Amino acid sequence: MEALIPVVNKLQDVFNTVGADIIQLPQIAVVGTQSSGKSSVLESLVGRDLLPRGTGVVTRRPLILQLVHVDPGDARKNDESGKHQNPSKLSEEWGKFLHTKNKIYTDFDEIRQEIENETERISGNNKGISDEPIHLKIFSPHVVNLTLVDLPGITKVPVGDQPKDIEVQIRDLILKHISNPNCIILAVTAANTDMATSEALKVAREVDPDGRRTLAVVTKLDLMDAGTDAMDVLMGRVIPVKLGLIGVVNRSQLDINNKKSVADAIRDEHAFLQKKYPSLATRNGTKYLARTLNRLLMHHIRDCLPELKTRINVLAAQYQSLLSSYGEPVEDQSATLLQLITKFATEYCNTIEGTAKYIETAELCGGARICYIFHETFGRTLESVDPLGGLSTIDILTAIRNATGPRPSLFVPEVSFELLVKKQVKRLEEPSLRCVELVHEEMQRIIQHCSNYSTQELQRFPKLHEAIVEVVTSLLRKRLPITNEMVHNLVAIELAYINTKHPDFADACGVQCVVSSKRKEETCEKSSLRTPTAQYFDRHGHLVGQTRAPPSVGPHNHQAILRPCSQPSVRSVSSLSPCLRRSVPKAVMHFLVNHVKDSLQSELVGQLYKSGLLNDLLTESEDMAQRRKEAADMLQALQKASQVIAEIRETHLW
Ligand code: GDP
Ligand code: MG
Numbered sequence: 001m002e003a004l005i006p007v008v009n010k011l012q013d014v015f016n017t018v019g020a021d022i023i024q025l026p027q028i029a030v031v032g033t034q035s036s037g038k039s040s041v042l043e044s045l046v047g048r049d050l051l052p053r054g055t056g057v058v059t060r061r062p063l064i065l066q067l068v069h070v071d072p073g074d075a076r077k078n079d080e081s082g083k084h085q086n087p088s089k090l091s092e093e094w095g096k097f098l099h100t101k102n103k104i105y106t107d108f109d110e111i112r113q114e115i116e117n118e119t120e121r122i123s124g125n126n127k128g129i130s131d132e133p134i135h136l137k138i139f140s141p142h143v144v145n146l147t148l149v150d151l152p153g154i155t156k157v158p159v160g161d162q163p164k165d166i167e168v169q170i171r172d173l174i175l176k177h178i179s180n181p182n183c184i185i186l187a188v189t190a191a192n193t194d195m196a197t198s199e200a201l202k203v204a205r206e207v208d209p210d211g212r213r214t215l216a217v218v219t220k221l222d223l224m225d226a227g228t229d230a231m232d233v234l235m236g237r238v239i240p241v242k243l244g245l246i247g248v249v250n251r252s253q254l255d256i257n258n259k260k261s262v263a264d265a266i267r268d269e270h271a272f273l274q275k276k277y278p279s280l281a282t283r284n285g286t287k288y289l290a291r292t293l294n295r296l297l298m299h300h301i302r303d304c305l306p307e308l309k310t311r312i313n314v315l316a317a318q319y320q321s322l323l324s325s326y327g328e329p330v331e332d333q334s335a336t337l338l339q340l341i342t343k344f345a346t347e348y349c350n351t352i353e354g355t356a357k358y359i360e361t362a363e364l365c366g367g368a369r370i371c372y373i374f375h376e377t378f379g380r381t382l383e384s385v386d387p388l389g390g391l392s393t394i395d396i397l398t399a400i401r402n403a404t405g406p407r408p409s410l411f412v413p414e415v416s417f418e419l420l421v422k423k424q425v426k427r428l429e430e431p432s433l434r435c436v437e438l439v440h441e442e443m444q445r446i447i448q449h450c451s452n453y454s455t456q457e458l459q460r461f462p463k464l465h466e467a468i469v470e471v472v473t474s475l476l477r478k479r480l481p482i483t484n485e486m487v488h489n490l491v492a493i494e495l496a497y498i499n500t501k502h503p504d505f506a507d508a509c510g511v512q513c514v515v516s517s518k519r520k521e522e523t524c525e526k527s528s529l530r531t532p533t534a535q536y537f538d539r540h541g542h543l544v545g546q547t548r549a550p551p552s553v554g555p556h557n558h559q560a561i562l563r564p565c566s567q568p569s570v571r572s573v574s575s576l577s578p579c580l581r582r583s584v585p586k587a588v589m590h591f592l593v594n595h596v597k598d599s600l601q602s603e604l605v606g607q608l609y610k611s612g613l614l615n616d617l618l619t620e621s622e623d624m625a626q627r628r629k630e631a632a633d634m635l636q637a638l639q640k641a642s643q644v645i646a647e648i649r650e651t652h653l654w
């Protein structure tokens with residue numbers, strides 16, 4: 001089987017690369033009657049003395065012999081499971097039984113002895129048979145990964161401890177193993193028995209009627225009766241077998257007793273065939289059997305290749321696109337830096353403008369959110385500032401009185417409007433500043449948005465990313481007090497001079513003090529000492545407040561009913577809020593949003609585009625460099641794997 005080793009080794013690399021399941025080479029099982037030479041055939045295929053052979057019932061449990069290839073120069077290397085190491089460190093070949101766990105066998109005589117012991121342990125020592133297999137693994141640089149199955153021989157008559165239905169039991173046991181379609185059946189028949197009634201071929205036909213996976217092996221060519229030969233059989237005239245019929249000469253019992261080596265046996269076999277069957281010598285013998293099996297296995301491997309090839313192509317395409325998504329390694333640092341900065345700045349502005357490539361669908365973002373802040377959050381807050389909030393009628397009255405000085409005034413003086421109005425306008429400053437804060441927050445959030453979605457390349461360079469975030473953040477931070485100051489000023493401007501000639505103030509100007517003679521009479525009648533009462537009406541004439549003026553209201557202790565046509569303070573505050581509603585967003589746009597938008601690119605370039613920083617900023621994240629390398633390696637391995645497969649397709653074993 002050694003001819004397959006290089007091919008299978010190469011394939012192994014391919015499998016390792018693509019993570020495919022290793023091609024399951026067919027397992028090879030021997031069937032035949034007792035003592036026909038099954039164990040001998042398997043053994044000569046492995047090329048090592050390791051199986052108990054002999055006359056009588058020797059193989060009494062199935063032996064599943066798994067050959068595991070290990071690299072010759074590195075026999076201490078892990079075996080296929082990655083767990084086992086050759087602890088002997090002496091031999092390049094060793095064996096392990098499933099039932100003895102991790103025990104290492106380097107002496108093949110000991111292996112054979114253990115097979116015998118284990119057979120007796122389960123099947124007793126009196127020819128009993130068991131269907132419980134013995135599992136043995138042989139690690140060697142001289143084998144391919146292949147499973148061989150040695151089976152008890154077909155028998156008719158029970159002997160020793162064997163049950164009456166021994167024939168049925170053994171047949172079932174054999175069928176169980178050879179019915180696996182991935183099993184090549186070596187149907188072994190001794191040449192000194194009747195080939196035409198071969199039990200081996202009979203049982204093989206049961207599971208493989210077309211003979212697609214049955215190879216007939218004729219043993220004991222050397223033991224034919226004098227005067228007879230196997231010519232007819234070997235020519236395929238007796239029984240036709242699709243895959244062929246191969247005659248072999250194994251070691252006799254005497255050879256075994258004399259410890260004849262496998263190599264000697266093969267040499268003698270060759271000499272025998274040359275002498276007895278010169279015309280057929282090249283197509284018979286153990287070596288030819290091994291080559292035929294090689295060819296069968298190779299066919300099997302080739303059958304698996306197209307699928308493997310497809311898998312490689314699919315994977316290669318996947319890794320190719322993965323690799324290109326990681327971007328090329330940086331060649332021109334300054335160009336890359338400039339490009340990334342520009343890209344980020346553009347994305348940032350686009351997000352504000354609403355022209356970004358990646359549009360958030362889950363929530364408002366960027367310019368849309370700023371708009372929302374202006375119109376909904378800020379606008380609504382202004383509307384909800386209660387014009388009367390914090391103002392009691394006594395405040396109003398007190399303001400009026402304080403503004404009129406010592407004289408009783410028939411008209412509410414302008415200065416008292418202003419006083420009241422100022423107090424109310426102050427209440428609008430807080431939401432205005434809050435509006436600035438919200439927009440600032442959103443501008444900060446856009447940075448995140450841009451780095452998350454739009455400028456994925458930035459993820460490759462965590463330091464540059466950090467630096468960009470820092471520059472934008474500090475630019476925003478710088479603009480915050482400036483914008484706040486402006487908004488504060490806007491409110492102050494509104495306060496600085498209140499135009500009472502404005503139409504909104506028309507009502508206020510019409511304030512009048514009505515001295516109702518009728519009322520005057522009434523009150524005079526009731527009490528001349530009565531405290532003057534102020535009543536306030538809204539512009540529809542509804543009473544909104546009434547207060548008693550302090551006794552010291554004025555020197556002229558007249559009784560008066562002040563009846564302003566409207567509430568001056570109320571009216572005037574609500575006429576100021578639309579003003580701020582318009583101007584505050586404008587200020588925020590100009591001093592914060594547009595300013596940042598316009599200066600972002602130059603700010604970034606100014607701070608980051610410095611030759612001293614290039615190297616540091618464009619250091620790729622280790623993770624990314626690693627991933628790119630892995631993808632590139634994988635791609636290379638896949639290309640190599642593809643080449644290996646092409647080569648294997650061309651490989652001819654001989
Ligand atoms: P199994 O029961 O089918 O596994 O047969 P074994 O491999 O144990 O062989 C049975 C006996 O036949 C052993 O003593 C072998 O030495 C002997 N034997 C097997 N093949 C040959 C052969 O080709 N020629 C000779 N002379 N003896 C053989
Ligand atoms: Mg046997």
